[in-house]
Amino acid sequence: MTQIPPNLKYSQTHEWVRLENDAATVGITAHAQDTLGDITFVEFPKVGAQLTQNHESGVIESVKAASDLMSPVSGVVTAVNNALDSAPEAINDDPYGAGWLYTVKLADASELNALMDAAAYEKFLESE
Amino acid sequence: MTMKTTVLRPVHTALGAKMAPFGGYDMPIQYADGIIAEHGAARLGAAIFDTCHMGELLLRGPSAAADLDRLLSNDIANLAIGACRYGFLCNDDGGVIDDLITYRQAEAEFMVVINAANEATDFDWIAGRVSNGTSVENVSDATAKMDLQGPKSPKIAASILTHPIDGLRYYRFMRNYYKQTEVTISRTGYTGEIGFEIYCPVDVAADFWNDCVNNGTVPAGLGARDILRLEMGYPLYGHELSADRNAAQSGFTYAISKNKRFIGSDKVLNTSLRDQLLSGISIDGRRTARRGDTVVIDDKTVGTITSACFSPTQTHAIALAYIDKEYAGINTTVSIISGKNLLYGKTTVTPFHKNGTVRADINLYL
DSSP, X not given: OOOOOTTOEEOTTSEEEEEETTEEEEEXXXXXXXXXXXXXXXXXXXXXXXXXXXXXXXXXXXXXXXXXXXXXXXXXXEEEOGGGXXXXXXXXHOTTTTTOOEEEEXXXXXXXXXXXXXXXXXXXXXXX | OOOBOOTTHXXXXXXXXXXXXXXXXXXXXXXXXXXXXXXXXXXXXXXXXXXXXXXXXXXXSTTHHHHHHHHBSSOOTTOOTTBEEEEEEEOTTXXXXXXXXXXXXXXXXXXXXXXXXXXXXXXXXXXXXXXXXXXXXXXXXXXXXXXXXXXXXXXXXXXXXXXXXXXXXXXXXXXXXXXXXXXXXXXXXXXXXXXXXXXXXXXXXXXXXXXXXXXXXXXXXXXXXXXXXXXXXXXXXXXXXXXXXXXXXXXXXXXXXXXXXXXXHHHHTOGGGOSEEEEXXXXXXXXXXXXXXXXXXXXXXXXXXXXXXXXXXTTEEEEEEEEEGGGTTSOOEEEEEETTEEEEEEEEOSOSSOSOOTTXXXXXXX
C-alpha cells in the first residue's frame, strides 16, 4: 500500500518528522495525503512561531475537506515550504520529499520518544 | 433508511472507488487518480459519471403536455419531439420542489428526469395533480443513466453506438442502439463541456461503462462532478434550490416562462419577492468558503454561501451565494466569515469557466 520510510518518526495524527541534529522537518504521511485527496491549500505556522507537541500548527485543505495540522514536536518554526503556496499538489505527489511542510528547531529531543517508528506506524495504520 | 446502490456498484468496487452517501444512494465520490484528475478529464478529454441514482418518470396521455405546463415553470407545449428543456417543479409558494429536465419523446409522451433524493416527493406531487387521462410511471429502477462528458466524448460515443450522432444539437436527444439495445442519448450534462446523458436498460449499463473506459474515458465521481458544475454556476438541489426559496431568486430565468400560469407562478413571477439573488463569488486565494458561511459588506450581512470549492480551472476558490439583490453579480468586494477565517472576494456573474465546449457544434468533435 502506501510507503512508510524507515528513517522517520510518525505521529498518531499522521505527521512525519525527519531529524537532522536538532532541526526537525515535518510533513504529512502518504496515508494522510491519500485520505485527504487532492490538496488545494496549506496554512503554515509563521516562521518564528512557537509550536507545542500535539497542538495545532496549521490547516490543510483538500478537494474534500479541511483538516487541522498537528505539530508532532515542540519548538520554533525556522522555515516553511512556500513552494506549496502555488503547488500544494506536491504533498500528494511526494509527501516525504518536495511536499515537506515546515522545519522546527527542537525544544526537547526527548519528545521524539512519544512518536512511532516506521514499524509501529505501519501497525498503527493496520489497526485504524 | 437503508442505503441503495446503483447497478454499477460492482464496477466502482473493481475500480477502487471511494464511496459515500448521496441522495439515499451509496455513490462513488472519486476513483484512484483523484478528483482533480477526473475534473481535468472532463474539461480536456472524456469522463464518465454514474448518474443511475437520478430518477425518471414517464408521463403519457393526450393532456400530458398541458399537465406538465401547469406543473413546471418552463414552456412544454412548444417543446419539439426530440428536444428537452430544463425547468422547476414549484410548490404553491413558488419554492422549488425539484429541478428537472423534460424530454418530449412523442406528441403525448414525456420523460422527466429528477433528483434521486426527491424521487418519491416528485412522483407523489406530479401523480396527484395530472388529469385523469395522464399516466405517470416511475421507471427509475429499470433505467440506468450515465453522463459521458468532455471534448473527446463525441468520438467515443460515436465509436460505441450504432447510429451516427452527427448534428446532435445542445438539448436535443435521439434514440440510438448500444449493441442490440435501444438507448436514449441527449446533448446534456452537468459539466459545461460537450457531452451526453445516456439512458439505457440496467442490464447493459456495466458493459456500456466498460466500453467507454476501454476507449479512453476516465471514470469520475461526484467530487469532480460538484466542482465541474460549480465552475459553471449550475445549481445543486438542496444547496442553491429548495422548497423555501423562491425559484426566481436562483436567477435561472430561462427556466421560467412568463407566457403561462403554473403552480407557484403568482409568487415566482412577482418581482417584489426577489429580495435576494444567486450570485457567483470569486474568492481571493485558494482557501475555500463553506456552505452556510455569512457574506458581509462593510459589516452588514448581505448573504449566505450555498456552495464553494477550490476551482482547478480558475486556480482560486469560487462560491455561489444568495446575496441581497443590489450586490449580486456586479463585481462588489465582499468578506466571507468562514469559521475563524475571514475570506475576501468579489461578486461576479457565472459561469466562472467561460470557454466550455457545452454548446459547441458536435461535428467539430467527431
